[in-house]
Amino acid sequence: MDKRSIPNPAGNPLHAVQESDELPGLYIHIPFCVRKCAYCGFYSVTDRSQIPDYLEALRREMDFYRGWAAFFDTLYIGGGTPSVLPAAELEKLITDTRGTFAILSDAEITVEANPADIDAGLLTALRRTGVNRINIGIQSFDDGILAFLGRRHDREQAVAAVTAARIAGIENIGIDLIYGIPGQGMDAWLATLREAVALNPGHLSCYQLTLEDGTPLAEQFRRGKVVLPDDSLQADFFCNTSEFLEDNAYIHYEVSNFARPGRESRHNRKYWNHAPYLGLGPAAHSFSGRERRWNRRAVNAYIDDLASGRTPVESREILSDKQLRLEALFLGFRTRRGICLETFGIRYGQDLLTEKRDMLKRLSEEGLVEIRDGFLRPTRAGMAVADSLALI
Ligand code: SF4
Numbered sequence: 001m002d003k004r005s006i007p008n009p010a011g012n013p014l015h016a017v018q019e020s021d022e023l024p025g026l027y028i029h030i031p032f033c034v035r036k037c038a039y040c041g042f043y044s045v046t047d048r049s050q051i052p053d054y055l056e057a058l059r060r061e062m063d064f065y066r067g068w069a070a071f072f073d074t075l076y077i078g079g080g081t082p083s084v085l086p087a088a089e090l091e092k093l094i095t096d097t098r099g100t101f102a103i104l105s106d107a108e109i110t111v112e113a114n115p116a117d118i119d120a121g122l123l124t125a126l127r128r129t130g131v132n133r134i135n136i137g138i139q140s141f142d143d144g145i146l147a148f149l150g151r152r153h154d155r156e157q158a159v160a161a162v163t164a165a166r167i168a169g170i171e172n173i174g175i176d177l178i179y180g181i182p183g184q185g186m187d188a189w190l191a192t193l194r195e196a197v198a199l200n201p202g203h204l205s206c207y208q209l210t211l212e213d214g215t216p217l218a219e220q221f222r223r224g225k226v227v228l229p230d231d232s233l234q235a236d237f238f239c240n241t242s243e244f245l246e247d248n249a250y251i252h253y254e255v256s257n258f259a260r261p262g263r264e265s266r267h268n269r270k271y272w273n274h275a276p277y278l279g280l281g282p283a284a285h286s287f288s289g290r291e292r293r294w295n296r297r298a299v300n301a302y303i304d305d306l307a308s309g310r311t312p313v314e315s316r317e318i319l320s321d322k323q324l325r326l327e328a329l330f331l332g333f334r335t336r337r338g339i340c341l342e343t344f345g346i347r348y349g350q351d352l353l354t355e356k357r358d359m360l361k362r363l364s365e366e367g368l369v370e371i372r373d374g375f376l377r378p379t380r381a382g383m384a385v386a387d388s389l390a391l392i
Contacts, residue, residue: 041212
């Protein structure tokens with residue numbers, strides 16, 4: 001039996017199960033890029049002639065999930081590169097989304113954008129539809145590094161993009177950066193951080209470069225053409241980033257994320273808090289409190305499925321209590337807020353302080369976690385090894 005045709009217990013479509021106290025978030029994936037960056041392992045295609053058929057398929061999928069949740073308080077349009085859509089199409093997509101789903105008037109509405117695409121026309125279209133947050137994929141302020149990464153913008157465009165977004169009235173600006181790039185020393189990385197802070201964004205995401213199979217960068221590495229920083233330098237990148245940004249009034253609220261107070265990403269927090277979310281588009285994931293499902297990756301297959309009246313869901317899984325508990329630990333240890341011991345006990349039936357006493361004592365003595373005000377939290381050193389903390 002084709003897994004995609006298995007009906008769910010609630011009938012079709014699946015309805016959100018409200019187990020978290022947070023409202024659901026809505027994610028829309030735009031899987032198109034002008035060209036592939038050398039390091040990128042995300043699924044996206046460069047054939048933009050498929051955009052009209054894709055948007056039509058997306059509207060069909062939206063119709064399918066109409067009524068999935070009573071309200072959404074976030075909408076996040078990510079990619080790929082959403083800003084490669086013509087501004088009028090992006091505006092229409094957001095308008096149609098708001099017409100299909102009940103998105104609260106004070107919702108956080110984010111669009112990801114490449115600096116090369118940001119101009120007055122795009123920003124005006126975004127503002128007209130109520131977009132109040134823009135996440136700009138800058139990655140570096142060093143033109144040499146940008147060229148090495150295969151990005152299609154330069155430093156000047158990056159600075160201009162942030163300035164233009166602010167002038168257009170989008171106050172909530174996020175910047176994505178990457179560190180640990182071959183040949184990048186600490187001074188160069190700190191110079192990029194300084195430039196970022198000078199632009200005063202509310203949010204900064206700083207990701208460590210990872211090698212993704214099948215990318216040009218991974219191939220260069222395999223041939224010995226490039227060298228990545230060793231573990232000790234990677235740890236220094238992480239700790240220096242945290243220190244520098246906290247010194248500049250950013251809260252290190254998740255392993256890779258920093259924000260001025262009140263500028264934390266409401267949408268991303270849903271992923272970390274096990275809140276429900278609906279994901280639309282190829283490879284998009286949805287979570288309804290216990291069930292996770294995900295769509296097929298290929299754009300063609302996604303379009304064909306929806307044109308034929310089939311759901312593009314590739315597969316789904318029902319998470320067991322144990323899986324939910326482990327995920328909650330894994331996600332909680334990635335955040336500065338940490339794990340609320342009382343809520344964890346109620347939701348997952350485990351008293352961590354009693355059952356993991358010896359392990360927590362050891363981690364606390366090693367300076368990796370702290371227990372304060374009813375929360376089990378990773379320290380900065382703990383966040384650097386967050387994924388292994390979940391193995392307690
Ligand atoms: S723009 Fe983003 S999604 Fe597209 S190839 Fe580059 S890193 Fe990947």
